[in-house]
Amino acid sequence: MKDTIETFEARTRNNRTIGLGLFCAIVSFFLPIVSRLPRGLEWVMHYLPSSGESIFGNLFLLMFALIPPVVVFLFGLNSKSKFCLPLLFAFLAIVIVSVPYYYYLDFTKYNLAGVGLVYIPIIASFFGVVAGLIGIWIENRELKKQNT
Numbered sequence: 001m002k003d004t005i006e007t008f009e010a011r012t013r014n015n016r017t018i019g020l021g022l023f024c025a026i027v028s029f030f031l032p033i034v035s036r037l038p039r040g041l042e043w044v045m046h047y048l049p050s051s052g053e054s055i056f057g058n059l060f061l062l063m064f065a066l067i068p069p070v071v072v073f074l075f076g077l078n079s080k081s082k083f084c085l086p087l088l089f090a091f092l093a094i095v096i097v098s099v100p101y102y103y104y105l106d107f108t109k110y111n112l113a114g115v116g117l118v119y120i121p122i123i124a125s126f127f128g129v130v131a132g133l134i135g136i137w138i139e140n141r142e143l144k145k146q147n148t
Helices: 002-029 031-039 041-047 055-065 067-077 085-104 111-147
Strands: none
Touching: 002 031, 002 067, 002 085, 031 041, 031 085, 055 067, 055 111, 067 085, 067 111, 085 111
16 A cells, blocks of 8 residues: 555656646747747747748757757656756756847847857756756755655
8 A cells, every 4th residue: 555655656746747847848948939028029020930931940940949948858857856956957047048148139130140049059958957967966965865
């Protein structure tokens, strides 16, 4: 009976972390658009593709935009405690790094601003991985303290 309760609790915890990880991944996927909203709808439309652009170029940029959500979701799967520290640390690091870059990225002023759409997710993912690893380290340390 005790084994059944423990497996149910573990399954419930896994479902919660997967759900939280999916939510954070979806939010981090739409982060470029949301971070441009304070400057107005016209500023957001600069980020979205126009009718004359190539679908393959947009898919190429979308591939890079998917890197931070995947990092966040993988740290969500790796969370062991009820606080999901690796997930939260990775998500917060990606948000803190990405939002200022996307907010100030002006496609009308600079010809090479589109290159930022490739580098910003990579840089944000790097900081997300570092923060997630710090979260794993803190979480493991706390779990060891609880077990002793």
